[in-house]
Amino acid sequence: MTSFQSTIGDEEGIAEELAEGQREISIAEFFEKNKHMLGFDSGARGLVTAVKEAVDNALDATEEAGVLPDIYIEIEEVGDYYRLVIEDNGPGITKEQLPKVFGKLLYGSRFHAREQSRGQQGIGISAAVLYSQLTSGQPAKITSRPKGQSRAQYFELIIDTDTNEPEIRADEETTWDRPHGTRIELEMEANMRARGQLHDYVKHTAVVNPHARIELREPGLDEPLKFERATDELPAETEEIRPHPHGVELGALIKMLAATESYSVSGFLQEEFTRVGKKTADSVIDNFRDIYYGRELSWSPPRVHGDRDIERAVADAVANKGKRATTAFAEGVAEIVRNNDRIARSELAAVIANVAETVEDDTGKTFGGTVRDNAVDAAWAAITGVAAADAAEDEDTDGAADASEDADDDPNESPLVADIYALVDEATSTRKDDAAVQAMADALARRFLNLDGDSFRIARDDLDRLVADAASFVAEQHDATFGETARENVAEVLWSRARTVPDDPPKVSMSADDRDAAADLLSAMRETDILAPPTDCLAPITAELVEAGLRKEYDADFYAAATRDAEVHGGDPFIVEAGIAYGGEISAEGSVDLLRFANRVPLVYQRGACATTDVIKSIGWRNYGLDQPGGSGMPNGPAVISIHVASTNVPFTSESKDAIANVPAIEDEIELAVREAARELKSFLKKRRSMQQRREKQDVLGTILPEMADKVSEVTGRPRPDISGALARIMNNVSVEREIDGGTVTLVVENHSNVNEVVEITDIVSTEPTDLSDGTVVDMDDEWFVQWTPEIPSGDERELTYRVTDDADFEVSVGGVETEKLTVNA
Numbered sequence: 141m142t143s144f145q146s147t148i149g150d151e152e153g154i155a156e157e158l159a160e161g162q163r164e165i166s167i168a169e170f171f172e173k174n175k176h177m178l179g180f181d182s183g184a185r186g187l188v189t190a191v192k193e194a195v196d197n198a199l200d201a202t203e204e205a206g207v208l209p210d211i212y213i214e215i216e217e218v219g220d221y222y223r224l225v226i227e228d229n230g231p232g233i234t235k236e237q238l239p240k241v242f243g244k245l246l247y248g249s250r251f252h253a254r255e256q257s258r259g260q261q262g263i264g265i266s267a268a269v270l271y272s273q274l275t276s277g278q279p280a281k282i283t284s285r286p287k288g289q290s291r292a293q294y295f296e297l298i299i300d301t302d303t304n305e306p307e308i309r310a311d312e313e314t315t316w317d318r319p320h321g322t323r324i325e326l327e328m329e330a331n332m333r334a335r336g337q338l339h340d341y342v343k344h345t346a347v348v349n350p351h352a353r354i355e356l357r358e359p360g361l362d363e364p365l366k367f368e369r370a371t372d373e374l375p376a377e378t379e380e381i382r383p384h385p386h387g388v389e390l391g392a393l394i395k396m397l398a399a400t401e402s403y404s405v406s407g408f409l410q411e412e413f414t415r416v417g418k419k420t421a422d423s424v425i426d427n428f429r430d431i432y433y434g435r436e437l438s439w440s441p442p443r444v445h446g447d448r449d450i451e452r453a454v455a456d457a458v459a460n461k462g463k464r465a466t467t468a469f470a471e472g473v474a475e476i477v478r479n480n481d482r483i484a485r486s487e488l489a490a491v492i493a494n495v496a497e498t499v500e501d502d503t504g505k506t507f508g509g510t511v512r513d514n515a516v517d518a519a520w521a522a523i524t525g526v527a528a529a530d531a532a533e534d535e536d537t538d539g540a541a542d543a544s545e546d547a548d549d550d551p552n553e554s555p556l557v558a559d560i561y562a563l564v565d566e567a568t569s570t571r572k573d574d575a576a577v578q579a580m581a582d583a584l585a586r587r588f589l590n591l592d593g594d595s596f597r598i599a600r601d602d603l604d605r606l607v608a609d610a611a612s613f614v615a616e617q618h619d620a621t622f623g624e625t626a627r628e629n630v631a632e633v634l635w636s637r638a639r640t641v642p643d644d645p646p647k648v649s650m651s652a653d654d655r656d657a658a659a660d661l662l663s664a665m666r667e668t669d670i671l672a673p674p675t676d677c678l679a680p681i682t683a684e685l686v687e688a689g690l691r692k693e694y695d696a697d698f699y700a701a702a703t704r705d706a707e708v709h710g711g712d713p714f715i716v717e718a719g720i721a722y723g724g725e726i727s728a729e730g731s732v733d734l735l736r737f738a739n740r741v742p743l744v745y746q747r748g749a750c751a752t753t754d755v756i757k758s759i760g761w762r763n764y765g766l767d768q769p770g771g772s773g774m775p776n777g778p779a780v781i782s783i784h785v786a787s788t789n790v791p792f793t794s795e796s797k798d799a800i801a802n803v804p805a806i807e808d809e810i811e812l813a814v815r816e817a818a819r820e821l822k823s824f825l826k827k828r829r830s831m832q833q834r835r836e837k838q839d840v841l842g843t844i845l846p847e848m849a850d851k852v853s854e855v856t857g858r859p860r861p862d863i864s865g866a867l868a869r870i871m872n873n874v875s876v877e878r879e880i881d882g883g884t885v886t887l888v889v890e891n892h893s894n895v896n897e898v899v900e901i902t903d904i905v906s907t908e909p910t911d912l913s914d915g916t917v918v919d920m921d922d923e924w925f926v927q928w929t930p931e932i933p934s935g936d937e938r939e940l941t942y943r944v945t946d947d948a949d950f951e952v953s954v955g956g957v958e959t960e961k962l963t964v965n966a
């Protein structure tokens with residue numbers, strides 16, 4: 141069969157032919173064709189999106205300027221088109237910036253700022269301008285009066301889609317009665333089929349922005365919809381933050397390395413990232429060293445006066461320094477080395493340099509570089525049994541032993557074997573027999589001896605490979621298995637005893653040019669424990685205001701809200717809040733209403749594609765007292781659930797910012813916030829159900845008890861039994877009975893419940909009461925309020941008395957105990 145590839149190859153000059161059709165596409169041209177990506181897929185939706193973009197900007201701008209937002213939205217039918225006007229009382233936009241803000245896609249102030257804001261991309265309002273010019277052919281008409289200026293600037297402009305630059309049609313000064321702010325007028329092909337979504341957007345914006353005043357006029361409304369401010373308090377001011385080391389990607393890091401003015405990696409980390417001080421920078425650099433250079437394996441120093449005597453070795457390596465200095469030097473080195481449990485080559489070099497300096501000071505003899513190097517080689521040979529020359533001769537660089545395992549170094553003679561044996565033994569279970577551990581130690585020693593250089597420097601992944609290779613050899617030759625876990629443990633023990641090298645990290649400029657070094661730096665940053673980013677860049681609504689917002693717009697029986705602590709996703713901090721309103725006037729038909737918000741912006745479209753919806757569906761709502769057909773999916777009932785995700789970078793599923801992406805860390809927090817509020821709903825519903833049952837039981841008893849009393853009297857022929865206290869006793873209620881004897885009034889309060897009760901009793905009397913047993917009396921316009929608040933233990937009773945002279949009228953009210961647990965007969 142002839143492939144497409146070979147057909148193309150047959151034709152000469154095809155690449156040139158294709159090249160003729162290839163040209164750059166401007167971003168404006170791209171979005172002109174793909175306007176659905178920005179939420180302008182139809183006339184109905186286009187109108188809602190344009191309102192949303194302009195209102196979001198107005199809220200961002202006013203808050204940033206510290207002004208309480210006053211936003212006016214007007215939609216008007218003009219012939220075949222709709223005209224949209226949005227006005228705000230924000231800080232306005234300067235004459236220089238204005239054309240770019242509205243006439244250039246991807247131009248804005250928020251893209252580079254790590255701070256919570258509604259706008260993120262610098263695309264929203266220019267996309268609305270693009271949609272308007274595309275469908276109506278009309279320019280956008282913008283008036284803006286910057287704060288402090290006496291006159292406003294008026295512009296008419298369109299976007300030149302070939303160049304993605306503004307094309308100004310009119311530019312003049314004008315007067316405007318607003319002292320400062322911005323007015324946008326766009327004409328577009330549209331319709332009002334998405335009126336529901338438009339109203340939802342405006343109403344929900346009011347719910348999460350109780351500090352804003354918003355007015356909406358549109359052709360379907362006789363009266364404008366007005367949402368008044370519920371608070372004069374602006375949301376907490378946010379601070380911009382630098383990126384967090386856990387959140388950057390390689391390309392971004394390379395760019396930052398190239399752009400920074402810092403010289404050292406430590407300075408770069410501290411300057412460019414949040415939460416990095418000197419200590420954290422040092423930890424990152426240590427991790428970087430481990431990855432970039434590898435670690436040096438460490439060994440136990442030999443015992444004193446054994447075959448391998450450090451002191452003798454060092455002394456032998458020093459010539460012409462005189463006995464006193466030589467001995468002091470050799471003894472000093474040997475003593476410090478012996479005081480170390482384990483030591484690596486570069487640690488030894490540091491020890492020798494230190495001792496050399498001390499001895500130089502004490503004796504006046506110079507211990508120069510060559511002497512020190514010789515001493516290091518000699519002491520190292522005494523520690524490891526490997527002479528410097530042996531290592532230098534060894535050409536094998538990959539760390540793996542020759543397949544034949546016939547290396548010249550007989551590992552059995554190497555002092556390293558005993559050392560490795562101890563570590564392998566420590567790392568493996570007691571069930572490994574001695575021969576297996578010995579074989580593994582031999583195989584490892586052979587491989588370590590084959591490493592390049594004699595400092596036993598090795599990267600973690602090479603160490604893992606080397607251990608795996610040794611394990612395979614042992615399995616083949618000795619029939620002893622070191623499974624995956626055993627190998628991991630052996631590698632881990634060796635690595636944990638290995639030492640971070642002292643080599644300096646490359647300079648910042650070199651790292652920027654070296655992709656591998658930058659990648660290692662990134663891995664080191666991610667591996668290092670670093671404090672979560674600060675959260676003053678976020679302005680959550682707070683649980684209190686989430687609830688207040690719901691109370692303002694929904695008449696319900698119950699409200700609850702929760703705000704979680706900040707968490708981090710990809711270096712960006714985020715906070716999730718949830719609220720629930722239940723019952724009352726909320727429609728019980730169908731599934732609950734889910735209100736979704738991101739950075740205080742209601743998300744109107746793409747509910748089904750949103751992480752918030754997925755989380756709500758995944759929760760077992762029957763546990764919380766809501767109906768959920770089949771036990772999963774959206775719950776049913778008279779409830780509204782609101783979820784707010786605030787972040788310096790909300791991960792949306794697309795540029796139109798309709799839905800939050802399924803990021804596990806964010807989903808977890810959404811679930812926890814919703815469950816927190818749902819737990820309160822559960823106790824409310826449980827209590828309500830038990831009160832309902834109580835009421836039903838009391839109703840039944842209220843009918844049956846008198847009938848029973850009549851029957852008993854009829855059957856026994858005796859007088860009807862007194863049933864006055866029976867209902868309260870059966871229901872374990874608190875009962876309040878009035879007894880009047882002459883001028884003495886007694887309220888008998890009996891607590892039949894099994895807990896202590898504090899009962900608030902107010903008796904309103906038409907004549908003045910005297911001789912109160914206790915309590916207080918207040919005269920109010922010839923009505924006397926007698927009040928008691930007795931605490932009555934379970935099973936106990938109190939008598940509250942006073943006297944009245946005349947025939948009096950009484951009206952008692954009882955508080956402190958739920959109505960369903962009260963029987964009042966007074």
Ligand SMILES: Nc1ncnc2c1ncn2[C@@H]1O[C@H](COP(=O)(O)OP(=O)(O)OP(=O)(O)O)[C@@H](O)[C@H]1O
Nearest residue numbers: 197201241248249250259260261262263264265322
């Ligand atoms: N009403 C306004 N008052 C003051 N400045 C505004 C106003 N509208 C827009 N701006 C400025 O214009 C910029 C561009 O706005 P645009 O809507 O294109 O993008 P954005 O809001 O930054 O991000 P997104 O594309 O996510 O909406 C904003 O970042 C802001 O600096």
